[in-house]
Amino acid sequence: MTDPISNRTYAIRGTAHQAHRPEPGLYLVATPIGHLDDLSLRALDIIAGADILACEDTRVTGKLLKRYGIERRMAAYHEHSGEKAGAALVETIRGGGSVALVSDAGTPLVSDPGYELVRAAIEAEVSVVAIPGASAVLTALAVSGLPSDAFFFAGFLPAKEKARADRLEQLLHIPSTLIFYEAPHRIAASLAAMLEALGDRPAAVCRELTKMHETIYRGSLRELAEEFAALETVKGEIVVCIAPPAEDAPPNEADIDGILEGLLAEMKPAKAAQEAARLTGLPRRELYQRALTLKDDG
Known part of the structure; x- marks a missing residue:
């Protein structure tokens, strides 16, 4: 069987392409969030060419590799990998190697593992390069x-x-x-x-x-x-x-108290807060606390 490290190729619609071995560094590669065609040519080249492909889940990344005819050894790197796994990847880079980091979907580090690895790479003064792409x-x-x-x-x-x-x-x-x-x-x-x-x-x-x-x-x-x-x-x-909060000025405190006092005359604080929230667009929780204060004050 061909060594996946030496076979740095990928295929697009049946046409084979030779990937280049990247310069030493940590490459943060964005992958598709759904549609597998949403992968850039640069990302393909890095994934197929890097010395190590570090991924959140090898099974998920394996489907992407199969789609593009890439044969790679994958190293699991996720939130439970620990410092040793990250340190080993950084040492690979210090020794002249290249590491491509991918998450299961989208851009690494965005609600995904990778922050600690990036910090370790920066502290080790090795190159960190983003390969942009899909983001949910x-x-x-x-x-x-x-x-x-x-x-x-x-x-x-x-x-x-x-x-x-x-x-x-x-x-x-x-x-x-x-x-x-x-x-x-x-x-x-x-x-x-x-x-x-x-x-x-x-x-x-x-x-x-x-x-x-x-x-x-x-x-x-x-x-x-x-x-x-x-x-x-x-x-x-x-x-x-x-959407952001409305730009219109919200009702002042006196107006809010007036609304709540009128409602409290007919209903309990929870119901009054719910109705006041409907009328003013303000958060019910905040109005409920104010309603309780007004009720306690008589």
């Missing part, structure tokens, strides 16, 4: 229809309700489009939490980007939360985009 964050932002001049990527929200609410409260006043990754089995609960914490804003839920069943849901957070709450099951990888 930017793809979702582009198709969301929401402001794209400034955005804040918040990764995955905590799974536990209290921690999730606390994290969303930290993001409440950020004047940028917010972008989250979310698991399909948590999307309904997360949308409900986003509505409660951030108020009703324009949003988009982007599912299975670049894949056969790509679907973009656009609407208000309230509409999306209700839509996903009604679904029995949700499948696929999901990115959520939420």
Whole structure:
């Protein structure tokens, strides 16, 4: 069998190409987030030509290699690899070798392993090179229809309700489009939490980007939360985009108190906060705390 290291080739639509061995360094190679044709020629050359291909999951990367006829030895590098695995890769580079790092999908380090390896490479004063390409964050932002001049990527929200609410409260006043990754089995609960914490804003839920069943849901957070709450099951990888806070000046404290006092005369604090959130677009959690204070003050 041919040695995969010496056989530095890849194939595009049946035509074989010879890859070049890269200069010593760590190469951060973006891979497709779904559609396997979304891989640049430069990325192919680095993946096929590097001395070591470090990947998050060898089974996932193996499918990509098969698609392009690449025969490579792969080294697993993931969040549980530990410092020794990273140190060994850096030593390979110091000895004149090249290491290509790929994640399961998209750009390495974006909610994926690799940060510690990059830090170790920089401290060792070896070359670190990005090979740009697909990114679920930017793809979702582009198709969301929401402001794209400034955005804040918040990764995955905590799974536990209290921690999730606390994290969303930290993001409440950020004047940028917010972008989250979310698991399909948590999307309904997360949308409900986003509505409660951030108020009703324009949003988009982007599912299975670049894949056969790509679907973009656009609407208000309230509409999306209700839509996903009604679904029995949700499948696929999901990115959520939420518009920045409204530029219009929010009601002042006196106005808010007046609304809440009127509602508290007829309903309990939780229901009053829910109705006030609908009227003002402000977060229900914040209004509920104010309602409790007003009720205690009589």
